[in-house]
Amino acid sequence: MPAILYRGSLLLGSMAVFATATLYFAGAFNRDAVTAPKFVDLQQGDTPHAGFRRAHAKGICITGNFESIGALSSYSIAEVFKKGSTPFYGRFSIAGNNPTAPDLKAPVRSLAFAVNSGTVDEWRVAMNTPPVMAVATPEAFFQQLQALSPDPITKQRDPEKITAFFKAHPESKAFNDWKADYVPANSFAAERYHSINAFYLHNELGDKQAVRWVARPHKATNNAAMLDTSSANALQQELASRLDQNAVKFDLIFTLAASNDDENNPTIPWPSDRQTINAGTLSIVSWHNQENAACGDANFDPLVLPQGMSATADPILRARGAVYAQSYRRRAKETLLGAKVSATNGGE
Numbered sequence: 001m002p003a004i005l006y007r008g009s010l011l012l013g014s015m016a017v018f019a020t021a022t023l024y025f026a027g028a029f030n031r032d033a034v035t036a037p038k039f040v041d042l043q044q045g046d047t048p049h050a051g052f053r054r055a056h057a058k059g060i061c062i063t064g065n066f067e068s069i070g071a072l073s074s075y076s077i078a079e080v081f082k083k084g085s086t087p088f089y090g091r092f093s094i095a096g097n098n099p100t101a102p103d104l105k106a107p108v109r110s111l112a113f114a115v116n117s118g119t120v121d122e123w124r125v126a127m128n129t130p131p132v133m134a135v136a137t138p139e140a141f142f143q144q145l146q147a148l149s150p151d152p153i154t155k156q157r158d159p160e161k162i163t164a165f166f167k168a169h170p171e172s173k174a175f176n177d178w179k180a181d182y183v184p185a186n187s188f189a190a191e192r193y194h195s196i197n198a199f200y201l202h203n204e205l206g207d208k209q210a211v212r213w214v215a216r217p218h219k220a221t222n223n224a225a226m227l228d229t230s231s232a233n234a235l236q237q238e239l240a241s242r243l244d245q246n247a248v249k250f251d252l253i254f255t256l257a258a259s260n261d262d263e264n265n266p267t268i269p270w271p272s273d274r275q276t277i278n279a280g281t282l283s284i285v286s287w288h289n290q291e292n293a294a295c296g297d298a299n300f301d302p303l304v305l306p307q308g309m310s311a312t313a314d315p316i317l318r319a320r321g322a323v324y325a326q327s328y329r330r331r332a333k334e335t336l337l338g339a340k341v342s343a344t345n346g347g348e
Helices: 003-025 036-044 138-148 159-167 170-181 234-245 315-344
Strands: 059-068 084-094 109-115 123-128 199-202 208-217 248-256 276-289 309-311
Touching: 036 315, 059 109, 059 234, 084 234, 138 159, 138 315, 159 170, 234 248, 234 276
Parallel strands: none
Antiparallel strands: 059 084, 059 276, 084 109, 109 123, 199 208, 199 309, 208 248, 248 276
């Protein structure tokens, strides 16, 4: 198949897959399904923070370049993997729906970025510190969030409810093993961030290869002396201090699935002996407050993929796009209404 026709078919296929997944998770095919609005209702809690993300509400914007070494160009026709430099913008964040939460209290940290923004070759990435999910379906993930949600009266989590959930879901073993051993770094720059879900790479011959990837810190020091543990913004301040001195760098290490690896189940780690390829380096050169930069309004939907990449059938991956979109619509509407109110009040 000629390359141009193949690229066109990939694009159309990706659009169809995204539309189907969005309709499914929005509840169009099953009235009893866990819908995106229900999911976001649970994430935001009883008192939403207007204008902010329903998950990972607190973050800091970053900009820089992805320096590709071309090592993935035989696996994917994506422009971003050709040898060269491409600007990106992105965001470090912590888990939770509170935009003023203490950085050091969050159990999960995240890295998101967008390369080739606004083009047909745009690649949006949303990564987290856990290497796997605890469960494999949107329905089970919804139940997990319910189990972890604080009691509306006591505002405390119920340990018995949490224990019962994980006992009923033995597939969460790999996640819980990671959680038991995980020691948070003293810096956003010293963490490892994982794609968690798998994706396909497509080359010019139409071959596809399932992959996961990790952002591995590039010579980052985990220096406790740089961290002001008394500050609610400790990680953001530490990152700003680092960037005042040097760029912060991560290598993007792709793991290639073998034929017996299940790319559709995000709870299963792939064996450590799988082939890995260093695609290049994310070089972060500046930071900005999220209220005044592109990342603040951005929707880092991982289903926005360039030609040469596509989504697997992983049901959680397919569901993420609809949830991200629902959260985005809510905060965009709140921001717009807030702006109208400010204008009516003379800009106060």
